[in-house]
Amino acid sequence: MDFEVTGSLMQSYNICKRQVWLMAHQIIPDQEHPYIEMGRLIDDISYDRDRKKINFENVVIDLVRNDNGNLLVGEVKKSSKAVDSARLQLLFYLYKLKESGIDAKGQLFFPEERKKVDVCLTSEAELEIINAMKDITDIINKYKAPSFEKIPYCKNCGYKEFCLS
Ligand code: SF4
Numbered sequence: 001m002d003f004e005v006t007g008s009l010m011q012s013y014n015i016c017k018r019q020v021w022l023m024a025h026q027i028i029p030d031q032e033h034p035y036i037e038m039g040r041l042i043d044d045i046s047y048d049r050d051r052k053k054i055n056f057e058n059v060v061i062d063l064v065r066n067d068n069g070n071l072l073v074g075e076v077k078k079s080s081k082a083v084d085s086a087r088l089q090l091l092f093y094l095y096k097l098k099e100s101g102i103d104a105k106g107q108l109f110f111p112e113e114r115k116k117v118d119v120c121l122t123s124e125a126e127l128e129i130i131n132a133m134k135d136i137t138d139i140i141n142k143y144k145a146p147s148f149e150k151i152p153y154c155k156n157c158g159y160k161e162f163c164l165s
Helices: 007-013 017-024 034-045 080-099 123-140 152-156 160-164
Strands: 051-056 059-067 070-076 105-110 115-119
Touching: 007 017, 007 080, 007 123, 017 123, 070 080, 080 105, 080 115, 080 123, 152 160
Parallel strands: 070 105
Antiparallel strands: 051 059, 059 070, 105 115
């Protein structure tokens, strides 16, 4: 199967490997799911002043700022509960930028919690991303989705109906 690793896949990778497979195989989640709607709304209203959504290769970056001469790349999230997944997603963007010769700093924004988290592409983080990309490729190339295992995240997942039916 032809595909490129995206930030969304990287984010899902940290949550549920089955979700990675379903997304990559273009199985459409329930768009009316309240958490998806809420995510969209926050996306629309937050950080308007700085907001610049940019597309870069297969990467969509939420927010870019000039931070005293340094490029600051941001991701806006609804809640810090899934901060590890959001961190991996942002590291992936920083990695893709670096591959193109652009050094940037990262920051996660949680507007509802008025919280920010710095994210830095260290050499360990770079290795983590490379390994995650390999693992994502292996998951997606499997003939079948990883089997369903109920996890706490399922109740907020757009694939809930699909997995539980
Ligand atoms: S409902 Fe649960 S098992 Fe299914 S894709 Fe979502 S998180 Fe994974």
